[in-house]
Amino acid sequence: MDLYDFSAALPGGGSQSLADYRGKVVLIVNTASKCGFTPQYAELEQLYRDYKDRGFEVLAFPCNQFGAQEPGDAAEIANFCSLTYDVSFPVMAKIDVNGSDADPIFKYLKSEQSGILTSAIKWNFTKFLVDRDGKIVSRHAPTTKPLDLAKEIEALLG
Structure with missing residues (x-):
């Protein structure tokens, strides 16, 4: 099993x-609209535009x-991302990342890249970087700014 075996739920239904x-x-990235780390949306969008x-x-x-x-709800989240940060990358349906109802994608990510003390996601804006072969190569804490990943992303892009 690898990352490509999964599907993500879309906000309007479907996957x-x-x-x-x-x-x-x-x-x-697990995201949130009302978090102290929410301004990271701007850096995520910058990375996306720089490297897409x-x-x-x-x-x-x-x-x-x-x-x-x-x-x-899905419409409010989409409006917030679009109007506040001009997000153009995909924003999936709202999910759980921990607990018995955790989305299978995040169960897999956590099994492949555990945190420091536990595999649980600690907060919003935990980031998982995946290479071209679908291998999870690194996990980054919410405090890691997205632009700090640019060198690692460039190396993976080749």
Whole structure:
């Protein structure tokens, strides 16, 4: 099993196969609209615009498990991302990243790249960087600014 075996739920219903991202470098992030780290959307969008033509994708997964900081429905989340940060990368349906209802994608990510003390996601804006072969190569804490990943992304893009 690898990342390409999963599909992500889309905000309007339906799903997006992660196999569609085969051959790309992907940054997967659990996001929230009302978090102290929310301004990272701007840097995520900058990375996406800087590298998308070289085969880079950002996939955002809104999550309301941390301080109820993503209370909105799909339309509210989409409006916020578009109007506030001009987000053009995919924002998936709101999910859980921890617990028994955790999305299978995040169960897999956590099994492949554990945190310091536990595999649990600690807060919004935890980032997983995936290489072109679908291998999860690194996990980054919410405090890691997206632009700090540029060198690692460039190396993976080749």
